[in-house]
Amino acid sequence: MGFCQLLKKASLAGAFFVPGIWLSAAQAQVFCPAPASVAPVHVQRVVDGDTVRLKDGRSVRMIGINAPETGKKGRSGEPFAVAARQRLQALVNASDGHLGLVPGREGNDRYGRTLAHLYGADGNNLEAQLLAEGLGFQVGVAPNVELVACQQAAENSARNARLGLWRQSPVQSVTQLKRSGFALVSGRVSKVERNRGGVWIELPGSLVLRIAPDRVRLFDAAMLNGLQGKTIEARGWVQDRSRRGGLKKPQARWLLPLTDPSMLGSTP
Structure with missing residues (x-):
């Protein structure tokens, strides 16, 4: 099934239901909806709260969000790192692994990862959904700043509601x-x-x-x-x-x- 077909199917099923998770009214608010044209991609696995591996071999670092670091090399993970990865996995699963991708103006980072925005089959921006639930920090790194305003709005909704990372001030x-x-x-x-x-x-x-x-x-x-x-x-x-x-x-x-x-x- 193509991404456009999945998008249509999701809109008929209801945009705000994720299997096993009912979103609150605040979390259900749509931030950064998908543009008219997105490239269909298939996720192989979720690496952490802001990175996925595609079946075509590319690693995609999501633009505009910095999720808590998972534990590596004997170092313990940061608070909400596991929750962010699990939530991103749930969002990917809700689209059967088929997402829409919009590359950034700067296409790759220094590690060779693809820099891009990702969209679920419901047309919602995955970075904004995580930000709205307090599972990452918004960060605009030029020149990939097209969605800064709506991603800031998503983060502010979580900050005002003291969700996730904002439960206690991380500043x-x-x-x-x-x-x-x-x-x-x-x-x-x-x-x-x-x-x-x-x-x-x-x-x-x-x-x-x-x-x-x-x-x-x-x-x-x-x-x-x-x-x-x-x-x-x-x-x-x-x-x-x-x-x-x-x-x-x-x-x-x-x-x-x-x-x-x-x-x-x-x-x-």
Whole structure:
């Protein structure tokens, strides 16, 4: 059965029923519906809460969501990692493994995985469904930011309802940073500096946010100029610069690159 046929079948059966799971009214809200044209793909297996392996051999990293990391190399998994993987598996199963794929403007990541949005047979975006249930964090990494607005809305619905990851606030202060990796960080801006390296936003506790020169034009200049002294929330992949052979004074230990305005906001 083709993807379009599955889509029609799902609409007749009822868009908001997943075998074994009844979604609440808030979770049933549709975010990021499928565009007119999607490529049909068949999932071989679900790797984790944001990655699937296709029967054609490709690994697909879903755009716009960062799910909790599963346990690897003796390290325990992050909270809700298993729940995110199981929920994605249920969504895939509800479509008999047949999904719709829309590739990102940047088609592959540094690991060779295909970067794409995935849609179930009911036409719903899988990333947005997971975000709306609090099973991942929204993150917009340029240039793959077409669905940022609706994915933010999906995450906000979970955040407001304190679902999943939002049951207890996952937002960290700078002093709570312990290792590289994805993080939501909040703090008061102590300094904003512009130079040939871009825009540098400093937070007390040894964290600096960097906007590269080719990305500065995407950010509102007035907003950046008014950041000093304000409390902000930033998200993305934190880098530990002390692992590069030592820091030069007065460099901050932690660096968080910002590639899209959605990675930076005021504290809710």
